[in-house]
Amino acid sequence: MSDIQEPAPIDLPEGLWSQPSVDTSALDGLDEVEAVQLINTPAKFVYDYTPGIARTRFLRAIAEKRLVGQRCPETGMVYVPPSGVSPISGLPTLEEVELGLDGTVVSYCIVNLDFTGNAQEIPYVSALILVDGSDIPIYGLVREIPTDEVRTGLRLKSVWVEPDEMTTSFENIKWWAPNGEPDVPASDLVGYV
Amino acid sequence: MRDVAIISTAQSKHVRAASEVNEVELIQPVIQEAIERSGIGRHDFDFTCSGSSDYLAGQPFSFVMTLDAVAAWPPIAESHVEMDGAWALYEAWVKIQTGQADTALVYSYGKSSPGDLTRVLSRMMDSYYEAPLWPTSIDFAALQARAAIAAGVTSETEMAEIANRSRTSAGSNPLAQLTSSPSVEALLADEYLAEPLRKHDCPPITDGGVAVVLAADDKAREYCSRPAWIRGIDHRMDGHHITMRDLSVAPSIAIAAEKAGVGAGGFDVAELHACFTHQEPIIKAALGLGSDVDVNPSGGALSANPMMAAGLIRLAEVANRIHSGSVTRGVAHATGGHALQHNLVAVLEGEG
Incomplete structure (x- = not known):
């Protein structure tokens, strides 16, 4: 091994690096070896999800066909679903607020492209819906209306699964549909979009 | 500065x-x-x-x-x-x-x-040679403990004494998780979890x-x-591959300690992020701490080991003692990775 040349020392600040002297002669023999291009190393974990106190109250309520939010003690804004903490004040949202089961479209998109994992028939409408009594919109599907008639300000009712299918899940709301009320003026939705 | x-x-x-x-x-x-x-x-x-x-x-x-x-x-x-x-x-x-x-x-x-924490931590390892084998954090710690014992850095008896002392100290820490310990003799009579580690050698x-x-x-x-003034702070890391370093020593701690000014000594207290008992002597040796320094009066990570927080808690525990006036100067150590791979050392000091 005497013909192996020591790598030239690299001048680096003391303490920041070490550059061990390594015998790399074995690498020369790899020229004829077919390179490994890809290996699969599957990994899977199972977790017990902890909704937390605030989301537990929300999920218990939704099993009873109720929507509840929580109010920020500093700004008065009502969050749904609540995380337990107000993102504006950083304070716990301890006051629970009973919300309506209707809401208003504040923003929406019409999905025309199918994609892997999509469970909906296209085209369909995804919307951000401001539930009556809350200050932050939730996500939902809008149906029972032609897609090109969905608009900001459209009033909606929540459409629920059958009573015997109710669980502690957001899936209890199948979709949202027009409730027949006049549109909310866009000027009333400033700050929610 | x-x-x-x-x-x-x-x-x-x-x-x-x-x-x-x-x-x-x-x-x-x-x-x-x-x-x-x-x-x-x-x-x-x-x-x-x-x-x-x-x-x-x-x-x-x-x-x-x-x-x-x-x-x-x-x-x-x-x-x-x-x-x-x-x-x-x-x-x-x-x-x-x-x-x-x-x-x-x-x-x-x-x-x-x-x-499943000990498996989750295996995801920190190299994804070609180590992670596919799903080694647990306890496996790596046991390899390090074996190396430390073989090198004369510690012994199973000293490790049990560290477990006993840490959890007994935690009795005066109202926030700790484990706050008492069986006797050293009783600990040593326990079965191995991953030889030479017994359950008491591992963090909760x-x-x-x-x-x-x-x-x-x-x-x-x-x-x-x-x-609690930060008089010096530095962090260094050893190699990622567990097989490419001598696990019985922690040279990255020694360098970080030198840069942070640990050599000046004069410490009343040291809070060391030793998740496993055998790591405390390795860290102490790298820091050059003598037997006169009060180590982990909070109970350390052996008494409460919230991942991602147990290192910062070491700095907080030294700072708390400076704030209260019970100590004037302390050293805190935090670690990341397996077997003391990445280390941070800070010197904290109060005035007057």
């Missing part, structure tokens, strides 16, 4: 499983307590930095959700490290050194109970968090009667 101090701290009560609360509910009271103790307004921090890992609770972007607890609207200057909070503190310290901030809020948390699995407030120069003096 600017003088930067820890001016307040807070911790959660550390528990095996905080199964009632989500991550933001876990850390919000801790952040609020640290902020209120500091006296600085909730909306008045120049910089906020956190440490956490999505792998622990299996929550994508969990750190974004916990930002709810820091009043991040209107937008704040904020950063996050996928590391122990000690490194979030380091980033905040650098930010203050650059003059871009005078005050900083630093917090970190770990909710390990939802997953913990849900918990910590928050600290940093302030510079006159700001620190304005808000704190006895700031």
